[in-house]
Structures are given as structure tokens and as C-alpha cells.
Amino acid sequence: MNSTDRPVYVAVCGGGDAADRECELAEAAGSELARAGAILVCGGLGGVMQAAVRGADTEGGITIGLLPGSSRADAAEGLTVALPTGLGEGRNLLVVRSVDVVIAIGGEFGTLSEIALALKVGVPVIGLDTWELAKRGEPVNAFPTAATAEDAVQQALDAARRRRDRD
Amino acid sequence: MNSTDRPVYVAVCGGGDAADRECELAEAAGSELARAGAILVCGGLGGVMQAAVRGADTEGGITIGLLPGSSRADAAEGLTVALPTGLGEGRNLLVVRSVDVVIAIGGEFGTLSEIALALKVGVPVIGLDTWELAKRGEPVNAFPTAATAEDAVQQALDAARRRRDRD
């Protein structure tokens, strides 16, 4: 696959049970990613994942759900492709590994694990109203943050492009 | 996702380094699956995998490659979606878990592992010129076989439909 014309893969990570504001951010990010021609990867369940898929679906984007269980029964509505992994929380690493960049929106410990795994394996992360890190009382700015969904998508696409140019 | 209108997911498994005859079977199976509206999942590399993707791509079908490594660099040409898993041979179980039915074409030990894992987790297998099993000199007919690619695809779609009706 020629690296210059292949699509960018972006994960949208966040809680399966999420606040309205987080879901609105996710839906807007999903729409924006679809308009940019990006392939959206997510954990395939509810909350932020479902909202991102809904946003992308409205704009005709391709969406992939990597499900933790062994059945497609719980998959978010509107996914282009729903893949049961049977890996439980192990699918979090899979979501991270399969993309060029991660957008983390709000979220609980699962999302924190995706942020940490992405940083560990060298996949860029853009934060949107999500976890903040510190050590001994001092903030650790491990990844850039965005103020809006549009800003997050723009930063994500830029990071993916920089990563591709480097490879 | 409503189970009656969602697409059928079919894995085509086989060697990354395969004989011409096996690649011809895989290409024909890929085309037939695309015409039937099935989503084709494979290990995303060369040989049988590349041939199946080529066949499906010609007919406008959706194809998913679950790659063993951490990069999209080795992905088969023409894949709709190429997902690096970083799981090594662990991606074989993922291929099996993510589909409704497996078509095994020729193949070496990797394909044998996919046949065995599918039978273990209850995903139907259709064999096409592939491994045969025995115990103490007696054949064990663990899965049905097909004589042609068209026959294999028909048996696979039937098995997927029976499985869905049962669920």
C-alpha cells in the first residue's frame, strides 16, 4: 500500500458510559474525521464510541469497532465493520496499535489505559477534556490537548502526517 | 446492529507463500464473497491473502487485513482496511474470532492453527484443498470440504446463516 495515498487511521477513545458533553465532542470529531477521509477506529460499544460512529456515519465515513467480547451483539449502531476480538480489555492495546493517532475524549480507566499504551508504543495522543497526569505534585504534559473537536481532529491529522513523513 | 441485515463476515485463510492453484482458488473465493455482499477478513499479507483481497477488490467488496506486525508497510494491496495488531501469530485467533465462518485454502502450520482455533471456539470451517486430520490412522472429518471456490463460498454462507438463525 502506497503510504502517500492510503487513508489515515484515527482512534476515538472514551467512556462507554459518558456525559452528554463528551458525546457531543465525539460526534463532532467523528463527523470531522469522516469529512477528512480518515478511517475511524474505536472500541465499538456505547457512549463516546457510539457517538463518534454516529458522527462519522452521517458523513459517510468508514468506521471500525474492535469489540472486547466474542459477539457482534453489543456493537454500536452504524459501524461499517464490527470485529469481536474476544480479548477483553486486551482490545484496548489493539485499538491503539491499529491507528496512526489517538483522540482521547473524557473517559475513565479504560481510556487512561489507551492513552498510556499509545504513549508507550509511540502513537501520538490528542486529549479533549480527558485525564491529566502528574508526578510528585508537578503536572506532566505527556500529550497535547485541544479545546474543540475540530481542533482535536486538526491536531490529530497533523500528527499522523508528521508521523508518516518520518517513516 | 440488527442481525438480519448485517453483513456476513468470512475469513479466507491460507499461506503467505502459496502455490498458483491455491491463489487462483483464493481469488475466485474473494470475488464470489464480494458479489454476495460478505465482508472478507484475512491475515492481510501475501499469497492466498493477497489473492483473496484482489478477487474481492475487483468486485468492489470490503476487505479487512489483520496484520501480525505493528506496521501497515507489509499489508496486501487493495485492502479496504489494514489493521496492524502487534500480536504476531496471536492475530490468527483474532482472524477466527472476528468472523462467522472460515474458508481454509491450502496452507501451512499457520492455516492449521486457524482451522484448529476455529473448531475450538465453534466457528464453522470449510476446507478447500487443505489439511486433513486423523487419529490412530483413522481419518477425523472435523469440517466439510469443498471442490471449488464457488462451492466453498456457498457452503460458508449457508453455515453462517445457520449459525445466525441459531443465535
Add this chain to the structure above:
Amino acid sequence: MNSTDRPVYVAVCGGGDAADRECELAEAAGSELARAGAILVCGGLGGVMQAAVRGADTEGGITIGLLPGSSRADAAEGLTVALPTGLGEGRNLLVVRSVDVVIAIGGEFGTLSEIALALKVGVPVIGLDTWELAKRGEPVNAFPTAATAEDAVQQALDAARRRRDRD
């Protein structure tokens, strides 16, 4: 760890629900491995796994069970170390990857997957009354077989030693 004085790791694979004869072979193999100072790795459940652990335990050997689920509740009795993996059948690859050599005794599709994965990743396999392979009606002798538990252990230790010398 110095490769010359570290212990040999041997997996004993077989059915969780196994015939008496298979369990007797497994128990004898477990005892023999313990006497040779090998560390026994298995899937940590019943049948052949429990029998191998019992045999090793009698001789004071170290035994490791890699469990498919997320709890130690189903672990075989007498295991030195019981590790829940939460990987389901994914733990089969883990069993194979973690050892120097595999002894396969009888078994069903899970054992067949372990044989296939071992052969795929280059871990030697010794068969004891287990699966036989063929293609187009011709036997494929993919791994050596043994006639007794003692013979299987001897062949396994030899294969592990040859592998170590090569590394």
C-alpha cells in the same frame, strides 16, 4: 540468565476432558519431567493438565498453569504457580511461546491448535497418541512421535537441548 544452567521449560498439552490412558501418560510424563529438573507449563485445568501436574508434584517439580479465564478458581490442584490470563483460547499461544518444547498427549481441537502454533513459531513438538496430519491423502510427518511417556520426555529434553545449543 545464563543459558547453560537455566532449567528447561516443557509444555504438556492435552484435553481438559481426557481418557484414562491419556491421563496416565500425562502423569508419567509429569513425574519424569520433574525428576529431570524441568519446569512444566500447561493450560492449568483438568484432564491431561491436572494429571501432568499431579505427576510432577509427586516428584517435587515446579508447575505453571496458564489459565484461560480471569480467576484462579478452576486451577488444577497442586500447581506451584497458577496465572489467570483472561485471554481465553489465546492462552494456547502463550503456553507454546513460553516453553522450549511441547509434548502433545491425545487431545481435541485445543491441543491441535497448540501443535500447529508451536510448529508455526518454531517450538519443537513431540506427539504421544495425538493428532496425525495429512494433505491430499498423504501423511505429513510434521513432528516426531513417542511410544511411551518416558520416550516422549527424553525426546523433548533432547530437542530442547539442541535448540539451546543452536541459539
Add this chain to the structure above:
Amino acid sequence: MNSTDRPVYVAVCGGGDAADRECELAEAAGSELARAGAILVCGGLGGVMQAAVRGADTEGGITIGLLPGSSRADAAEGLTVALPTGLGEGRNLLVVRSVDVVIAIGGEFGTLSEIALALKVGVPVIGLDTWELAKRGEPVNAFPTAATAEDAVQQALDAARRRRDRD
């Protein structure tokens, strides 16, 4: 296995490249865990992992290393059992899943992923000079912290006991 007499499994997580102070804490924790009869599980490499193994080994404790790669060559010295997993960073979830409680010492993004995965799957975490979490500028006290290695081990054993009583 009877839950009342089986040993407690404790993971010690931390950087493979760690500050002296962190290694001292890890070594002290390893010794204390061994004296309490706990089985120590870790990622099996250098830094905090090697230090914890050294501490436990001095006191005759059992130590398990779950290695990210496919070879025992990089294993920490003194491990009772070194298991290559071939899962890369996927072994972090395995470390967490296989224990009753996690002690996190210092660490970088890999350790953060282990903290997050443990909290996600419900395995208690005790922090020792490690990551701090916040959201919107407000600290999130997701897990208790300890002031000394002895305190961390005591809290870990208490948490494991409470968990067992509940099961």
C-alpha cells in the same frame, strides 16, 4: 485450589530503566513480599523489575517474569520462572490479570498503563512514588499510596485478603 491456603500473587510494576531510589524501594518490597510468602509477578526485565526480583530472591521467594518478547535472553537474573509471552506491551495486561494486587513504583507510560488496566479490571493498586491523576485540574485519588516499601506491601497484602474474602 483452596482459596484460604493458596499464596497471594503480587505484581511489582515500574520502569525498566529506573532511578536508584525507585530500585531501592522495589528491592525492599521484593524482600518483604518474599518474607510474607507472596509470589511476586513482574515484567521480567531490568530496573524496578530486576530490583524486586533481587530482593525476593535474597529471601528465597518465588518470582515470575512475564517477558514481552519471545526469548528468555533478556530475563532478569534470579527469576524462579521466566516466561516469554511474545505479546509486546500486551504482557502488561497479563501481569495485571495474573495477580491479586499491584504495587506501582515510579515508572513511565508502561507503568501508567498497568495502573490503568488494573483499575479497569478491578485489581487493587498501591502506589509508591508513582503517577498522580487529575481531571480538569482536580486530583483524582484513584488508588491508595504508601510512604515506604513496607507500608506498600502491608497495604497490598491487606487489599488481597479483603478481595479474597469477598470472592
